[in-house]
Amino acid sequence: MAELKNASQMFPLVETWLQSGQTQEEFSSIHSMSKHVLSYWVCKYRKAQRSEQSEGAAPSFIPVHTPAAVSSTSMEIVLPTGVVIRFADQVPVSYLQQLLKVCSA
Structure with a gap:
């Protein structure tokens, strides 16, 4: 898989991993990417999710x-x-x- 470097490309891949039930190591190996790259984007994804939730939350x-x-x-x-x-x-x-x-x- 070519290197994916932006959220619009990586967040769907992170969502696929979350639903896969696989470890990050298993998933990254299948998708020919570094486990560290996947881990980085999982962190970014979760941070973005928390940010979206707090923006829409009532005071x-x-x-x-x-x-x-x-x-x-x-x-x-x-x-x-x-x-x-x-x-x-x-x-x-x-x-x-x-x-x-x-x-x-």
């Missing part, structure tokens, strides 16, 4: 309403893993989104 934040009597500006987030993140002051929502994305990776 994961929900509105939080606090009582008007709260005078403190401190904030605390408890992650499902038990990690507690405390802020002494208010932080922008964009910062929270980035922080939670990193913490959930």
Whole structure:
């Protein structure tokens, strides 16, 4: 097989491998390609799939309403893993989104 070097050519081949039930080594040998080339494109394919899923996903934040009597500006987030993140002051929502994305990776 000629060297395939772009996603439009390699992603269908990766999908074929995923459905084949073969190991990467078996599949790449049958298709006359390096196992490392297949492994590289599998990684690129999975990353592209995650990216597409996150772009189409609904926002994961929900509105939080606090009582008007709260005078403190401190904030605390408890992650499902038990990690507690405390802020002494208010932080922008964009910062929270980035922080939670990193913490959930």
